[in-house]
Amino acid sequence: MAILLLAEHDNSTLADATARALTAALQLGGDIHVLVAGANARSVAEEAARLEGVAKVLLADAPAYEHQLAEPVAALLVALASSYDAVLAASTANGKSILPRVAALLDVMQISDIVSVEGPKTFKRPTYAGNAIQTVQSADPIIVATVRTAAFQSARQGGTAAIEAITGPDSALLAEFVENISVKSDRPELVGARVVVSGGRALGSASEFERLLLPLADQLGAAVGASRAAVDSGYAPNTYQVGQTGKIVAPELYIAAGISGAIQHVAGMKDAKIIVAINSDGDAPIFQIADYGLVADIFTALPELEATLKARAR
Amino acid sequence: MKILVPVKRVVDHTVHLRLKADGSGVDLANLKMSINPFDEVAVEEALRLREAGVASEVVVVSVGPGRAEETLRHALAMGADRGLLIETETMPEPLGIAKTLKAVIAEEAPQLVVLGKQAIDDDSNQTGQMLAALLGWGQATFASKVVIADGRAVVTREVDGGLQTLSLPLPAIVTTDLRLNTPRYATLPNIMKSKKKPLDRRALADLGIDVAPRLTVLKTEAPASRKAGVRVNSVAELVDKLGEAGVI
Numbered sequence A: 001m002a003i004l005l006l007a008e009h010d011n012s013t014l015a016d017a018t019a020r021a022l023t024a025a026l027q028l029g030g031d032i033h034v035l036v037a038g039a040n041a042r043s044v045a046e047e048a049a050r051l052e053g054v055a056k057v058l059l060a061d062a063p064a065y066e067h068q069l070a071e072p073v074a075a076l077l078v079a080l081a082s083s084y085d086a087v088l089a090a091s092t093a094n095g096k097s098i099l100p101r102v103a104a105l106l107d108v109m110q111i112s113d114i115v116s117v118e119g120p121k122t123f124k125r126p127t128y129a130g131n132a133i134q135t136v137q138s139a140d141p142i143i144v145a146t147v148r149t150a151a152f153q154s155a156r157q158g159g160t161a162a163i164e165a166i167t168g169p170d171s172a173l174l175a176e177f178v179e180n181i182s183v184k185s186d187r188p189e190l191v192g193a194r195v196v197v198s199g200g201r202a203l204g205s206a207s208e209f210e211r212l213l214l215p216l217a218d219q220l221g222a223a224v225g226a227s228r229a230a231v232d233s234g235y236a237p238n239t240y241q242v243g244q245t246g247k248i249v250a251p252e253l254y255i256a257a258g259i260s261g262a263i264q265h266v267a268g269m270k271d272a273k274i275i276v277a278i279n280s281d282g283d284a285p286i287f288q289i290a291d292y293g294l295v296a297d298i299f300t301a302l303p304e305l306e307a308t309l310k311a312r313a314r
Numbered sequence B: 001m002k003i004l005v006p007v008k009r010v011v012d013h014t015v016h017l018r019l020k021a022d023g024s025g026v027d028l029a030n031l032k033m034s035i036n037p038f039d040e041v042a043v044e045e046a047l048r049l050r051e052a053g054v055a056s057e058v059v060v061v062s063v064g065p066g067r068a069e070e071t072l073r074h075a076l077a078m079g080a081d082r083g084l085l086i087e088t089e090t091m092p093e094p095l096g097i098a099k100t101l102k103a104v105i106a107e108e109a110p111q112l113v114v115l116g117k118q119a120i121d122d123d124s125n126q127t128g129q130m131l132a133a134l135l136g137w138g139q140a141t142f143a144s145k146v147v148i149a150d151g152r153a154v155v156t157r158e159v160d161g162g163l164q165t166l167s168l169p170l171p172a173i174v175t176t177d178l179r180l181n182t183p184r185y186a187t188l189p190n191i192m193k194s195k196k197k198p199l200d201r202r203a204l205a206d207l208g209i210d211v212a213p214r215l216t217v218l219k220t221e222a223p224a225s226r227k228a229g230v231r232v233n234s235v236a237e238l239v240d241k242l243g244e245a246g247v248i
Helices: A016-026 A040-049 A068-083 A093-105 A205-219 A230-234 A298-314 B038-051 B066-078 B093-107 B127-135 B188-194 B235-245
Strands: A001-008 A029-037 A058-063 A087-090 A111-114 A116-118 A124-125 A130-137 A143-149 A162-166 A177-182 A193-197 A222-224 A253-257 A274-279 A294-295 B002-007 B009-013 B033-035 B057-063 B083-086 B110-114 B138-149 B152-159 B160-167 B171-177 B200-205 B215-221 B231-232
Touching: A001 A016, A001 A068, A001 A093, A001 B215, A016 A087, A016 A116, A029 A040, A029 B066, A040 A162, A068 A093, A068 B127, A087 A093, A087 B160, A093 A143, A093 A205, A093 B127, A093 B138, A093 B152, A111 A124, A124 B152, A124 B160, A143 A222, A162 A193, A162 A298, A162 B038, A177 B093, A205 A253, A205 A298, A222 A230, A230 A294, A274 A298, A274 B235, A294 B235, A298 B093, A298 B235, B002 B038, B002 B093, B009 B066, B033 B038, B038 B057, B038 B110, B038 B138, B038 B152, B038 B171, B057 B066, B066 B083, B066 B188, B066 B200, B083 B093, B127 B138, B127 B171, B138 B160, B152 B171, B231 B235
Parallel strands: A001 A029, A001 A087, A029 A058, A058 A162, A087 A143, A111 A143, A193 A222, A193 A253, A253 A274, A274 A294, A294 B231, B002 B057, B002 B110, B057 B083, B083 B200, B110 B171, B138 B171
Antiparallel strands: A116 A124, A124 A130, A130 B215, A177 B160, B009 B033, B138 B152, B152 B160
16 A cells, blocks of 8 residues: 655644654555655655655645645645555644545545544544544545544654655646734644643633643643633634644643533543543533542632642652 | 525534444434534625625525425525525535535536535535535635635635635635634524525436445444543642642
């Protein structure tokens, strides 16, 4: 089997999401090529070449791929696809935008968000906000699938794959890039973080969200997440949202503070190893899935938790 | 300018799901069904564009069973001008839906198609992108802001690292995220009026499109369940437990 895996990157660094999707590709088995489509992205290709299990890195380095817009990247993947049995990408915003275009142009049905590889054409994927796991088998000649990164560990370093420069087809300019407004943070990436501290609407305001959650997150070296209610209320940026339609995380430790536990939120974090719920409402559904539940006022419990952890770390 | 909004009838998001004991799927008998929430946001956005004078007509289309008429009537009660039901008792996959919508678009010639980014039943997140590809149109997925001006759609998207703005020539495909708007409630007079709005029905089988499924669902099972753990009485006890578990 020959597999083409689309790399997720920012033209300078390869995202961990790709190393996780690579693990899914390794479970399918065969010759795995990673495609880096970007502009001035050689450093990304070099990183991809060092991942264990990668046979070759294809580098399509051109201004048209700078922002990895769906139309040109899909055209590039379609041009390459005839040499492969499977085309994969991580279920990132880019992967989710690009791969269905590829599937439609190849006239195959995409398999979204695979969480396990059951056979060369058989996969498990979540539906209904993760409440029904389907095992699906494809009858298409080529597999096009996105990979839920939280379900796979990152592939290891240690590869020495060759990098081959390629050029893609000319394609009509459809969408034009205008701007990115990035949420910068020194904290770990939410997806892939070992610890996540998430806040809900109970925090009451953006300033309280920051005052109560950020010091605790820093003390734990944690990424910061939020419920949809907190994001909708403007307490946290959209990049923090954990849930069915936000980011899917599976950290070692997930602390849900002032989050009631709607199924749409739980869909994004229920695969965490340990879940802690802190909520003043002892009947909140979040307690039904929490390993450790503390019924308490978050406005006093969160600073106390931070102080206790700080004292313990000394 | 005409805007087309495809809508899907799905299990209501508040319903507690039951799986069939034999693993053959979800038991949909007697469940409350509603318009897919992302599609409702798409309808609302189209209505706002019409009210702003950007669009002249909002057409809603659904591919699904006869009872999907309820979903279309809901969109008509919100304010859409007319509906089109492409009837089929077996729900096609996103690829089949995209092919069907392409045929509808060939007749309706909308300048903008606004779809929900995903349906909350199959969670596929594919139809809009597939439709854009089949039409050779540009796409802007996961929209949180849409501005139409000078024959272009300027769309702000929710992406992993923040927000991204794209400018697309029309016709174009936009898929909605939930923060794009808050859908209006249908008022009683508008619900009454919606019953008289035009709604065409056509059989999917008559369109001559191959929508045969490519995927076979071998099994549908419940996820590994989590059990409630223990209640701790204090922050100190919580920290002790986390220490014992080795996660701090």
